[in-house]
Amino acid sequence: MSSINYSEKIPNNVNLSEDRTLQRALEQWQPNYLQWWDDMGPDGSQNFDVYLRTAVSVDPQGWAQFGHVKMPDYRWGIFLNPAEKDRKIHFGDHLGEAAWQDVPGEHRANLRRIIVTQGDTEPASVEQQRHLGLTCPSQYDLRNLFQVNVEEGRHLWAMVYLLHKYFGRDGREEGEALLERRSGNQDNPRILQAFNEQTPDWLSFFMFTYFTDRDGKFQLCALAESSFDPLARTTKFMLTEEAHHMFVGESGVSRVIQRTCQVMNELKTDDPGKLRAAGVIDLPTIQRYLNFHFSVTIDLFGADQSSNAAIFYSTGLKGRFEEGKRSDDHVLKGQHYKVLEVQGGQLVEKDVPMLNALNEVLRDDYIKDSIGGVERWNKVIEKAGIPFRLKVPHKAFHRNIGTLSGVKVSPDGRVVHDHEWNQNVEQWLPTDEDRAFVASLMGRVVDPGKFAHWIAPPMMGINRQPVDFEYVRFN
Numbered sequence: 001m002s003s004i005n006y007s008e009k010i011p012n013n014v015n016l017s018e019d020r021t022l023q024r025a026l027e028q029w030q031p032n033y034l035q036w037w038d039d040m041g042p043d044g045s046q047n048f049d050v051y052l053r054t055a056v057s058v059d060p061q062g063w064a065q066f067g068h069v070k071m072p073d074y075r076w077g078i079f080l081n082p083a084e085k086d087r088k089i090h091f092g093d094h095l096g097e098a099a100w101q102d103v104p105g106e107h108r109a110n111l112r113r114i115i116v117t118q119g120d121t122e123p124a125s126v127e128q129q130r131h132l133g134l135t136c137p138s139q140y141d142l143r144n145l146f147q148v149n150v151e152e153g154r155h156l157w158a159m160v161y162l163l164h165k166y167f168g169r170d171g172r173e174e175g176e177a178l179l180e181r182r183s184g185n186q187d188n189p190r191i192l193q194a195f196n197e198q199t200p201d202w203l204s205f206f207m208f209t210y211f212t213d214r215d216g217k218f219q220l221c222a223l224a225e226s227s228f229d230p231l232a233r234t235t236k237f238m239l240t241e242e243a244h245h246m247f248v249g250e251s252g253v254s255r256v257i258q259r260t261c262q263v264m265n266e267l268k269t270d271d272p273g274k275l276r277a278a279g280v281i282d283l284p285t286i287q288r289y290l291n292f293h294f295s296v297t298i299d300l301f302g303a304d305q306s307s308n309a310a311i312f313y314s315t316g317l318k319g320r321f322e323e324g325k326r327s328d329d330h331v332l333k334g335q336h337y338k339v340l341e342v343q344g345g346q347l348v349e350k351d352v353p354m355l356n357a358l359n360e361v362l363r364d365d366y367i368k369d370s371i372g373g374v375e376r377w378n379k380v381i382e383k384a385g386i387p388f389r390l391k392v393p394h395k396a397f398h399r400n401i402g403t404l405s406g407v408k409v410s411p412d413g414r415v416v417h418d419h420e421w422n423q424n425v426e427q428w429l430p431t432d433e434d435r436a437f438v439a440s441l442m443g444r445v446v447d448p449g450k451f452a453h454w455i456a457p458p459m460m461g462i463n464r465q466p467v468d469f470e471y472v473r474f475n
């Protein structure tokens with residue numbers, strides 16, 4: 001069950017060949033997917049041989065095989081974690097009943113919406129990142145970008161498999177629509193706003209993979225609890241791939257910081273102007289990028305109070321992060337949770353029914369998790385003997401969804417008037433000038449073992465290869 005059949009047109013561990021109708025439907029979708037990859041995948045990369053990992057089994061040990069492949073020949077396929085025998089629903093109104101192997105009619109519309117929304121983010125991020133290969137800081141980084149991209153493509157496959165197998169004609173139509181929407185397109189945008197933003201430079205890319213791929217982790221963890229067993233098994237395997245994306249982000253930002261600190265110490269200055277003239281990204285600019293990506297990403301969890309969130313939980317479609325490790329009743333009726341609102345010009349906490357606040361619960365779990373990496377970034381700064389510290393902004397800062405939407409709050413959590421906001425916003429969020437400066441550093445470095453001036457090399461290469469390994473052959 002755990003090994004993957006690579007002899008078929010679509011690699012899979014779901015016995016695809018036994019379901020001819022499904023196999024045919026997916027084989028019809030496959031060329032459309034490849035056409036999408038050709039149109040919207042990494043710019044100008046079709047002929048490159050890239051040192052990629054490919055899943056060969058879903059076993060926790062050694063599921064990956066590494067080797068040079070042309071990205072359009074990457075074996076995208078359908079990989080589910082093995083079924084857990086007699087798995088039971090472990091939260092919501094159906095607690096204790098057998099997990100569903102098929103979609104119950106009454107939950108069909110909601111499940112489809114959940115799967116489509118998750119699926120839409122996967123190709124969206126590939127589209128957002130498609131030009132970055134042209135300005136890569138090294139071969140090592142280029143390879144990591146492409147690894148992330150092919151795996152986001154596979155995550156789209158994971159969701160399209162569920163749509164095709166369990167949602168009939170509607171599912172097939174959704175599968176096509178996932179290839180038709182475009183990140184940032186006016187007429188047919190991606191579903192969620194953070195996936196319509198641009199990822200114009202590599203600092204944005206690293207922030208995105210640290211913060212926004214981590215949103216992916218939390219959404220997938222919540223879906224991995226689902227009563228709909230195929231969704232749970234699919235998302236569990238996706239999570240194993242997601243870990244590398246967040247590593248790319250965390251280590252990427254860390255290397256930018258390391259390089260900046262090195263130059264700060266060489267020049268004995270913290271003056272952003274001098275540091276920019278020396279070709280590195282000053283720490284206040286990194287803080288502004290962090291503020292932007294953090295705030296845009298926490299919006300992805302949705303409104304702080306949501307009747308949909310309550311329905312998704314009570315009906316067993318979507319659990320909480322680490323639902324199985326929690327010791328409450330897993331039904332949550334009559335329980336409360338604190339959300340923020342503005343009263344008399346101040347942020348105050350208010351108790352609301354927990355079921356309606358489950359988006360906020362997941363957002364708070366996400367925030368706890370994302371702070372960890374920021375602390376590790378601070379260790380790099382501390383080690384360099386520099387007094388500056390990075391900080392995630394208050395969760396009410398720069399929000400566009402829910403009660404806090406449009407309320408002007410400073411990064412330290414004070415409600416401010418328009419005047420104060422306007423006076424300080426250039427200290428709080430990246431300015432056009434910041435973005436233009438960062439863009440000006442982006443040149444293409446592709447000689448093996450060479451790195452752009454603004455970023456430190458990594459500690460180690462990929463899969464124990466040396467840092468100066470030929471990760472990409474350009475042909």
Ligand SMILES: [Fe+2]
Pocket residue numbers: 122151152155216242
């Ligand atoms: Fe993904």
Ligand SMILES: [Fe+2]
Pocket residue numbers: 152213216242245
């Ligand atoms: Fe990802």
